[in-house]
Amino acid sequence: MPGEQNEVKSDYTRTETATSAGSRPTPEPPPRVEIEKYGSGKPRRVVIRARITRAD
Amino acid sequence: MLIRVRRGDRKRVHQGDIFRDVEMIEYVFEKAGALEVSKVVFPLVVVLTQDCDLEQDHRFRWALKTKPTQDKWLISVLVAPLYNVEHVYEGKHLSDLGMTMEPINGRSTPGGYLRNNERPRYHFLSFPPSEPIADSVVDFKHYFSVNGQYLRRLRKTNFVCQLAPLFREDVSQRFSAYLARIGLPD
Numbered sequence: 001m002p003g004e005q006n007e008v009k010s011d012y013t014r015t016e017t018a019t020s021a022g023s024r025p026t027p028e029p030p031p032r033v034e035i036e037k038y039g040s041g042k043p044r045r046v047v048i049r050a051r052i053t054r055a056d
Numbered sequence: 057m058l059i060r061v062r063r064g065d066r067k068r069v070h071q072g073d074i075f076r077d078v079e080m081i082e083y084v085f086e087k088a089g090a091l092e093v094s095k096v097v098f099p100l101v102v103v104l105t106q107d108c109d110l111e112q113d114h115r116f117r118w119a120l121k122t123k124p125t126q127d128k129w130l131i132s133v134l135v136a137p138l139y140n141v142e143h144v145y146e147g148k149h150l151s152d153l154g155m156t157m158e159p160i161n162g163r164s165t166p167g168g169y170l171r172n173n174e175r176p177r178y179h180f181l182s183f184p185p186s187e188p189i190a191d192s193v194v195d196f197k198h199y200f201s202v203n204g205q206y207l208r209r210l211r212k213t214n215f216v217c218q219l220a221p222l223f224r225e226d227v228s229q230r231f232s233a234y235l236a237r238i239g240l241p242d
Contacts, residue, residue: 040099042149042152043098045082053089
């Protein structure tokens with residue numbers, strides 16, 4: 001009703017540590033991602049040895 | 057100068073395509089049942105074969121209608137390796153193969169000649185930062201051939217990017233000029 005003070009009920013207590021809209025914590029910078037580039041390596045040799053067996 | 061690349065289509069191999077981890081068979085030896093295969097795996101190679109030849113090979117080899125001849129089929133595809141320019145400066149780009157190459161001072165005039173493509177043997181490629189390839193040098197002296205079917209299979213997994221028109225013709229034209237050079241006696 002007009003003129004009445006509406007009691008705001010809440011189930012929590014506002015504390016001194018609550019922050020206001022103007023002082024949000026500074027967000028952490030995004031993690032730096034190192035993109036590995038192709039062509040960083042060198043040519044390499046691979047030797048394969050095997051024994052050929054004949055089926056009986 | 058930064059070169060331009062494009063994603064390219066994966067339908068066939070194109071001149072200027074860059075593939076990673078391409079194998080070159082050095083030798084196959086078999087004696088008395090013992091088999092030995094030596095292969096070199098190159099981190100990056102660029103396709104040098106003329107694009108019209110690649111297009112014809114693809115069209116005639118994979119046509120729905122069987123052609124009467126295999127006249128347009130390629131036996132192999134020419135490629136050349138790309139080496140990391142920092143390794144080339146030190147002459148150590150083939151150190152894992154036990155080879156020492158002539159160093160090139162990257163901070164003085166020889167390095168400038170290399171990067172300006174004033175050395176006929178080499179072609180310097182500086183990729184945009186958005187591309188996952190380090191600045192590289194093509195060594196025309198180290199060209200080799202790979203089986204076309206093998207390269208076709210690699211398209212799905214090992215294709216990196218494609219040099220854009222003009223940039224790929226630049227590589228092709230310089231490679232042709234290098235092969236056609238005349239070595240005069242002293």
